[in-house]
Amino acid sequence: MTVNLKRSxxxxxxxxxxxxMLGLLxxxxxxxxxxxxxxxxxxxxKPRATxxxxxRFTIGKPDDFPTGSRVAxxxxxxxxxxxxxxxxxxxxxxxHLGCTVGLSETGFACPCHGSRxxxxxxxxxxxxxxxxxxxxxxxxxxxxxxxxxxxxxPSGSYLSL
Amino acid sequence: MSADTRNRSGLAGALRDLPRNVxxxxxxxxxxxxxxxxxxxxxxxxxxxxHPVKVHPNSLRPIYTMGLGLISFxxxxxxxxxxxxxxxxxxxxxxxxxxxxxxxxxxxAFGTILRNMHRWAAHGxxxxxxxxxxxxxxxxxxxxxxxxxxxxxxxxxxxxxxLSFTGYLLPWDQLAFWAITVxxxxxxxxxxxxxxxxxxxxxxNAVGQEALLRFYVLHVAVLPAVMTVLVAxxxxxIRKDGGLSRPPEAEIKPDLEVTRPPAxxxxxxxxxxxxxxxxxxxxxxxxxxNELYSxxxxxxxELFVLVVTVSxxxxxxxxxxxxxxxxxxxxxxxxxxxxxxxxxxxxxxxxYSAFWGGIGVPGIFVLLLLxxxxxxxxxxxxxxxxxxxxxxxxxxxxxFVVVNVIFVIIGTFFRGPNWAFVTPW
Numbered sequence: 001m002t003v004n005l006k007r008s009x010x011x012x013x014x015x016x017x018x019x020x021m022l023g024l025l026x027x028x029x030x031x032x033x034x035x036x037x038x039x040x041x042x043x044x045x046k047p048r049a050t051x052x053x054x055x056r057f058t059i060g061k062p063d064d065f066p067t068g069s070r071v072a073x074x075x076x077x078x079x080x081x082x083x084x085x086x087x088x089x090x091x092x093x094x095x096h097l098g099c100t101v102g103l104s105e106t107g108f109a110c111p112c113h114g115s116r117x118x119x120x121x122x123x124x125x126x127x128x129x130x131x132x133x134x135x136x137x138x139x140x141x142x143x144x145x146x147x148x149x150x151x152x153x154p155s156g157s158y159l160s161l
Numbered sequence: 162m163s164a165d166t167r168n169r170s171g172l173a174g175a176l177r178d179l180p181r182n183v184x185x186x187x188x189x190x191x192x193x194x195x196x197x198x199x200x201x202x203x204x205x206x207x208x209x210x211x212h213p214v215k216v217h218p219n220s221l222r223p224i225y226t227m228g229l230g231l232i233s234f235x236x237x238x239x240x241x242x243x244x245x246x247x248x249x250x251x252x253x254x255x256x257x258x259x260x261x262x263x264x265x266x267x268x269x270a271f272g273t274i275l276r277n278m279h280r281w282a283a284h285g286x287x288x289x290x291x292x293x294x295x296x297x298x299x300x301x302x303x304x305x306x307x308x309x310x311x312x313x314x315x316x317x318x319x320x321x322x323x324l325s326f327t328g329y330l331l332p333w334d335q336l337a338f339w340a341i342t343v344x345x346x347x348x349x350x351x352x353x354x355x356x357x358x359x360x361x362x363x364x365x366n367a368v369g370q371e372a373l374l375r376f377y378v379l380h381v382a383v384l385p386a387v388m389t390v391l392v393a394x395x396x397x398x399i400r401k402d403g404g405l406s407r408p409p410e411a412e413i414k415p416d417l418e419v420t421r422p423p424a425x426x427x428x429x430x431x432x433x434x435x436x437x438x439x440x441x442x443x444x445x446x447x448x449x450x451n452e453l454y455s456x457x458x459x460x461x462x463e464l465f466v467l468v469v470t471v472s473x474x475x476x477x478x479x480x481x482x483x484x485x486x487x488x489x490x491x492x493x494x495x496x497x498x499x500x501x502x503x504x505x506x507x508x509x510x511x512x513y514s515a516f517w518g519g520i521g522v523p524g525i526f527v528l529l530l531l532x533x534x535x536x537x538x539x540x541x542x543x544x545x546x547x548x549x550x551x552x553x554x555x556x557x558x559x560x561f562v563v564v565n566v567i568f569v570i571i572g573t574f575f576r577g578p579n580w581a582f583v584t585p586w
Binding site: 003022042047050051052053070074077087096097098099100102109110111112113114116126128129 | 245343344345346347358361363364366368369371372426428430431432492493494495496497498508511512513514515518519578579580581
């Protein structure tokens with residue numbers, strides 16, 4: 001085994017410009033292909049269609065919610081608040097890490113990390129960074145209450161019946 | 162080598178020689194009875210050849226390594242084998258996963274013990290990998306030239322945590338569902354790309370079938386593949402970094418240097434491969450007179466650790482059943498909703514602040530761990546437990562360990578419904 005210890009490739013000394021250019025192009029080609037591969041994979045694993053519940057739905061007639069009541073609708077993850085002729089929908093998804101908060105005497109309490117909210121969803125304790133959002137509530141033409149979870153409204157915005 | 166290779170003649174002779182010839186074609190060396198054969202066996206056997214032929218006595222001191230790295234590896238083997246077995250009966254569908262757990266307990270032969278072994282080996286691996294990291298730190302074993310192997314080790318620890326996290330979601334019980342929900346929400350707090358990562362993890366806007374399938378693929382294919390490759394490199398680096406760390410032997414042989422000057426080769430001469438491969442590489446064989454043959458000393462120790470590890474996991478699995486909570490109720494989190502013990506420290510921190518507890522502080526910890534060998538360049542105190550020269554580094558690391566343990570204990574015993582502070586007595 002003979003060893004060539006000169007730091008150059010055999011026969012490459014005559015045309016260094018062409019060799020290094022080829023090396024550069026090869027490297028750029030490989031890097032570009034790798035980058036394309038990474039981007040394609042990211043595009044691939046990001047779903048285009050998602051499955052889930054509709055964000056706009058009806059929850060029944062106003063009469064289903066007696067005045068002064070707070071009714072938690074578990075499947076829709078909202079709490080319907082009725083006070084006299086006013087009605088509102090407050091989210092029951094904890095703004096901390098997404099657990100479902102339960103109704104408590106003072107408002108809402110989260111079982112996962114101990115966040116607490118008052119009746120209006122304002123944080124009164126624990127790690128939650130934001131108050132519970134209120135959603136837009138309208139009266140559909142057929143007299144049912146429609147909740148739109150895509151539209152947040154300022155807390156305290158009731159629907160007057 | 163010394164095996165009898167004289168063959169009898171004729172067909173009858175070939176048949177009579179058949180067992181011996183088949184055996185000798187598989188195992189080129191007889192069971193070693195002298196040092197040359199011990200070297201040849203270690204060197205030529207595929208499964209043994211990742212070991213050095215001779216090993217330093219310090220590497221065999223049980224009190225030095227406590228066998229923690231090896232135990233981690235054996236636990237990983239148990240997990241791979243039991244995990245593959247469990248895959249025959251598991252379906253990653255929200256409608257079936259929980260029923261499949263009940264099947265494993267009720268109608269699959271050895272189903273309970275397989276699931277128990279998989280669960281307890283997983284818990285054991287998280288604990289042992291962490292203890293292995295502590296051992297390496299307290300003996301200063303991450304010092305030059307082993308810096309990069311420490312970095313690989315930190316990454317392996319993270320992969321171990323990810324494997325256990327993606328694993329305990331698969332039964333699709335209450336713990337699984339709310340762990341996905343909380344885990345993905347923590348990822349959502351990461352700066353800039355957080356929400357995007359959360360969406361990719363869950364495969365949608367809510368935790369459901371897509372999320373279960375994603376975590377399943379990560380758990381049975383992606384992460385084990387990453388783990389296997391990194392473990393291989395981790396082992397390979399042990400050899401190439403000069404074997405296990407040990408106290409410097411300058412007193413015995415002052416001319417020994419881990420980093421030898423690069424070879425100065427004469428271009429006119431002919432060199433063998435060993436002549437070329439010189440420089441800052443392995444020290445194996447530098448001290449042959451002080452070292453012991455791997456066969457039988459190292460292999461006997463490894464076999465012992467294997468038998469103990471498997472026995473402990475088997476006994477645990479016979480004595481305790483792996484927990485299975487209620488089937489998923491997407492409407493009601495359990496109260497309190499607790500992660501497994503090794504994530505309760507994280508959950509405790511998250512209960513103060515989602516960003517700092519889930520991303521900020523853990524991120525800083527991991528960054529500090531990765532940079533440890535490049536920040537602490539004090540070359541003294543390698544190869545000794547709690548060396549005096551490393552008082553500062555060891556104190557810092559011990560503080561980090563104790564704080565973690567305290568958070569885990571608070572999360573485990575001192576948190577009740579609504580994550581309120583309770584006393585366990």
